[in-house]
Amino acid sequence: MMAVTRADDSTLGRWWWTVDRLTLGALFLLVAIGFVLMLAASPSVAERIGAASRHAFIGKQVFFLAVACALMVGVSLLSPRQVRILALLGCAGALLLTAATLVIGPEVKGARRWLPLPGFQLQPSEFLKPCLAVTCAWLIALGRRPGSRFPGALAACGLFAVAAALLKLQPDVGMLMVIAAVLASQLFVNGLNMFAVVAMGGAGVALFGAAYALLPHVQSRVHRFLDPNAGDNYQVEVAMEAFGNGGLLGRGPGEGRIKTVLPDAHADFVFAVAGEEFGFILCLILIGIFAFVVVRGLVKLLPETDRFTLIAATGLLTQFGLQAFVNMASSLHLIPTKGMTLPFISYGGSSVLAIALGMGFLLALTRRRTGPTGRSESDA
Template sequence: MKIFSHIQGDKVIWAVVALLALFSFLPVYSASSNLVYVVGNGTTMGHLVKHALLLFLGFGIIYGVHRIPTHYFKGLSIIAMPVVLALLVYTLAQGTTIGGANASRWIRLPLVGITFQTSTLASVVLMVYIARYLSKIKERKITFKESILPLWSPVFLVVMLILPANFSTAAILFFMVLVLCFLGGYPLKYLTGIVGIGMLGLLLFVLVAKAAPDLFPNRVDTWMNRLESFWDPADTEADYQIEKAKIAIASGGLVGNGAGKSVMKNFLPQSSSDFIYAIIVEEYGLIGGFSLMFFYMLLLFRIVVVANANTSVFGKLLVVGVGLPIVFQALINMAVAVELFPVTGQTLPLISSGGTSIWMTCLAIGIVLSASRKREQEEEMEVDENNPLEVLSGQL
């Protein structure tokens, strides 16, 4: 087909992403019955069509972004940074509830009626911005003082604006920033100081939230309850979601109960998003669960290959910066389902239902493919330079 001639970049990444997206229809269709028959929200076919539309737009994002030359992302990150900061401020200030739920994570897109989680866009933009800065200072010695304004000011602003509404996303983003800075050669002694500042900032926020609970209603209490339920297995009231997820996983056995035959999807909250991995294991067993993990590990391997093959420092850091969080988020989602990690509210990339998480994952994948496409073009140029007859035939 003609469209495939325009698809460039790492073919394995394309294949893994396509397989994950195709597989996602089965668990999303199955788990959406919870929203229909328990919550009373829409129809199963309606949720499936919505998921298909979101994935279709997501692959459009991948295709469009992967055609952008990699070095363009340097300038785009500088332009996008003040935009995402403004969006985060607006999101945090817009109110406390939408339909009974905490609204300080989302804004509603007026034309399509879809909620947009601004923190996911901010995370991708921030990682690109940091990759640009680290590549800029790679060949010279940097002092902590001169890196405060261009590097750490945007980091702490983004994290502080995400933190009141979404602690897990803020914590994961901060950790990924530290990993990228470490890989980018930023002095370890400075990173240690940044960790201390971050811990101090978190403590200050908790104290302020406790002293003035009206500023951030229920957020700190929610974090504490999740941590307490994680460390206290006997607290089944607070640990309801984890208990149901563990029952789902245990009933799946080796080969599972079969597609669409999950029982716990009717009792497990967020069965189509945060806890979809438990439903997958229940229906497809340990074989299905480990197979899914294998594809995420394959994606991680190809991300490392693309980063290693890239000739520019910016390209290497860019691929790691936007690619590694995808796999890290997937592992956290799986770890939560098997109670290796406290409940975080992180979705399973490309599998869980939801708009923003799918689109921002696709944006990150498109950036990785752009970097791999650049490497392919460089290899083609090397071949042409080594074969004068091919150059001549191409000119004729």
């Protein structure tokens, strides 16, 4: 096997010496941990729902993880210009498919978020998240070019409004909150005065208040969070029991019992399975890996001079970190429950592939690109 040297001028050689290998390694480590936890959690779930095989979920997830790794590496080879084009096309396609779910998508638990495909349920809104973040960053950056009269920030807010309307109709309030937080972080990095920051905070509170007032399922989740006796808190109570059973070092691989009675043990509550079988130590490691990816990404952006790269990467990191926080905090009953996957850990094809796409965008944008003068070539 030939080693990749600095003298290697091939596409792969240039990629290897310019990509952030520490972030790439951390993401691959999450994929490996996700595979292990899927082996631990999914067979019991498959048995409980009467699947054809105990390994029905494992086989699908291994395929999705393999495709996700290839997608992440492939996208990270792109130039910033190619990232913008792919994100723009992806955003347009995801918006159209998200709208299609309202017409032809099956209703599941009162929501229409999926499109049925052979052997696979596609959730287009998952792909909307990374593509929308990059597209909004491009619009905002266009508006800040010298001499430009293009209302970039206003255009980004208009695109967000379209996406928000579709998510409200599904409904998917959690996803809506995530993309709103991503856009807010991007506008903040772009430069906002304190009045605008306060106004954005007030708009966020108003949005949550409207969701609480108008959507019964949001009211139910808030009431159950504040008062355990207000409704069915079965999954949260079982998850908390799992963390208690695991203690510091866990009961051991395959020795967990909660996964046999926890409906979403392989998906939204896989963090609880990690806590029971591998203990507080693995939970802490997982939190550390997610924090490392986000913090390292933000640190690498400190010297960045290209506005598009700065805004897009900030949005992608906000999305990645916020999704991980919401999942883990829900499992620990720190916030109201929200059906949101743990990146690269939870079962779900659309989620895994969309996260890989977003992290591929991030790796592509943060690659070292300097010409002979030392100036950034991020617009190449």
